[in-house]
Amino acid sequence: MRVLITGANGLLGSKISEIYDRRGHVVYAGFTSVPPAIGKPVQMDITDKVMVREGFEDCSPDIVYHCAAATNVDACEADPQLAKEVNVEGTSYVVHEAKRVGCQVIFISTDYVFDGQQGHYREDDPPNPINVYGRTKLEAERIVLASGRPSVIARTSVIFGATPSSGKQNFALWVLENLRRGKRIQALTDRYACPTYNQNLAEMLIETAERGFAGICHLCGATRASRYEFAVAIAETFGLDKSMVVPAASSEMESRMKAKRPPDSSLDNCKSLRILRTRPMELMDALSAMKVEMEANPLMLPKEPQE
Numbered sequence: 001m002r003v004l005i006t007g008a009n010g011l012l013g014s015k016i017s018e019i020y021d022r023r024g025h026v027v028y029a030g031f032t033s034v035p036p037a038i039g040k041p042v043q044m045d046i047t048d049k050v051m052v053r054e055g056f057e058d059c060s061p062d063i064v065y066h067c068a069a070a071t072n073v074d075a076c077e078a079d080p081q082l083a084k085e086v087n088v089e090g091t092s093y094v095v096h097e098a099k100r101v102g103c104q105v106i107f108i109s110t111d112y113v114f115d116g117q118q119g120h121y122r123e124d125d126p127p128n129p130i131n132v133y134g135r136t137k138l139e140a141e142r143i144v145l146a147s148g149r150p151s152v153i154a155r156t157s158v159i160f161g162a163t164p165s166s167g168k169q170n171f172a173l174w175v176l177e178n179l180r181r182g183k184r185i186q187a188l189t190d191r192y193a194c195p196t197y198n199q200n201l202a203e204m205l206i207e208t209a210e211r212g213f214a215g216i217c218h219l220c221g222a223t224r225a226s227r228y229e230f231a232v233a234i235a236e237t238f239g240l241d242k243s244m245v246v247p248a249a250s251s252e253m254e255s256r257m258k259a260k261r262p263p264d265s266s267l268d269n270c271k272s273l274r275i276l277r278t279r280p281m282e283l284m285d286a287l288s289a290m291k292v293e294m295e296a297n298p299l300m301l302p303k304e305p306q307e
C-alpha cells in the first residue's frame with residue numbers, strides 16, 4: 001500500500017511512518033524543512049496549494065494520514081491567521097487532493113474541540129471550542145466531513161512518546177528530564193485529559209483505517225488523569241522522586257498561558273472499544289511500554305546532568 005503521512009516528523013506522524021515502514025508498505029513522509037528519518041521524503045508545506053497538489057501527484061497514495069497541524073496552542077492564540085492557514089486551509093488542500101486522487105483520509109483531531117465543562121465526551125456531544133487551536137481543528141473536521149470521501153476523524157488527547165519530534169519535547173519527556181536533573185516541577189491538579197501513548201494511538205489509527213471505518217471516533221488512552229496525576233505516574237514508572245512534582249491550580253498558572261484550556265477534555269472511548277481489537281492502554285501500562293522502548297534505545301533516555 002502507498003501511505004502518505006503529512007507531518008511525518010511529528011510525535012504521531014513519525015510513529016505511523018515507523019509502523020507502516022516495518023510492515024513493508026511504501027511510506028511517503030511529508031515535511032516542511034527537515035526530511036524525516038523514515039520513508040520517502042515529500043516536501044509539502046500544506047499551506048501551499050501547488051505543493052500539496054504536486055505532493056499527491058508524485059506519490060499517488062491509497063491513504064493519507066493528515067497529522068500536520070499548528071499544534072502549539074498558545075502560538076495559535078497569538079497568531080490566529082497562521083493557525084487558520086495551517087489547520088483549516090491546509091486541511092482543505094489535503095482533502096481536495098485526496099478526493100482528486102481517490103484516497104482514504106484519516107484526519108487527526110483533538111479533545112480541544114470541547115469546552116471541558118463536562119468531561120467524558122462522546123463522539124456525538126456538541127463541540128464548543130474555547131481557543132483558536134480548538135476552533136481551527138473543528139473547522140477542519142467539518143471540511144473533512146463535507147468532502148464526501150470515506151474518511152476518519154480521530155479525536156485524541158495529550159499525546160506522549162519516547163522521542164522528541166519536530167524539535168519539541170512532549171509532556172512526558174519534559175517531566176522525565178526535569179526530575180532526572182533533580183528539578184522541582186509544577187503540575188496542574190484541575191486539568192483532566194486522557195494521555196495517549198503515540199505507539200498505541202498509531203496502532204489504533206491504522207486498525208481503524210484497515211477496517212474501513214468512516215466517521216468520528218475518539219482514540220485515546222484509557223485513563224483519565226490530571227496533569228499532576230500524569231506527572232506522578234511518570235515519576236513512579238521511572239523510579240524518580242515524585243515529591244518533586246508540586247501540585248498547582250490553573251488559576252496560579254493562567255497568566256503564563258495565552259490560550260484558555262478546557263478543564264476536563266477527557267474523551268469517552270466506548271466506540272473505539274466496540275470497533276477495534278487494539279485496546280486503548282491504561283496510563284501505567286503505556287508508561288511501562290514507553291520505558292521499555294527507551295531502554296531498548298539508550299539514546300532516548302534523558303541524560304544525567306553534566307557537572
Ligand SMILES: NC(=O)c1ccc[n+]([C@@H]2O[C@H](COP(=O)([O-])OP(=O)(O)OC[C@H]3O[C@@H](n4cnc5c(N)ncnc54)[C@H](OP(=O)(O)O)[C@@H]3O)[C@@H](O)[C@H]2O)c1
Nearest residue numbers: 007010011012031032045046068069071110156158159166
Ligand atoms: N500532541 C498532542 O497532545 C495532540 C493532542 C490532540 C490532537 N493532536 C493532533 O494530532 C496531530 C499530530 O500531533 P503531533 O503532536 O504529532 O504534532 P507535532 O509533533 O507538533 O508535529 C506537527 C507536525 O505538523 C507539521 N506541520 C506544521 N505546519 C506545517 C505546514 N505548514 N505544512 C506541513 N506540515 C506542517 C510539522 O512538520 P515539520 O516538522 O516538517 O515542520 C510537524 O511534523 C495534530 O493534528 C494535532 O492537532 C495532538
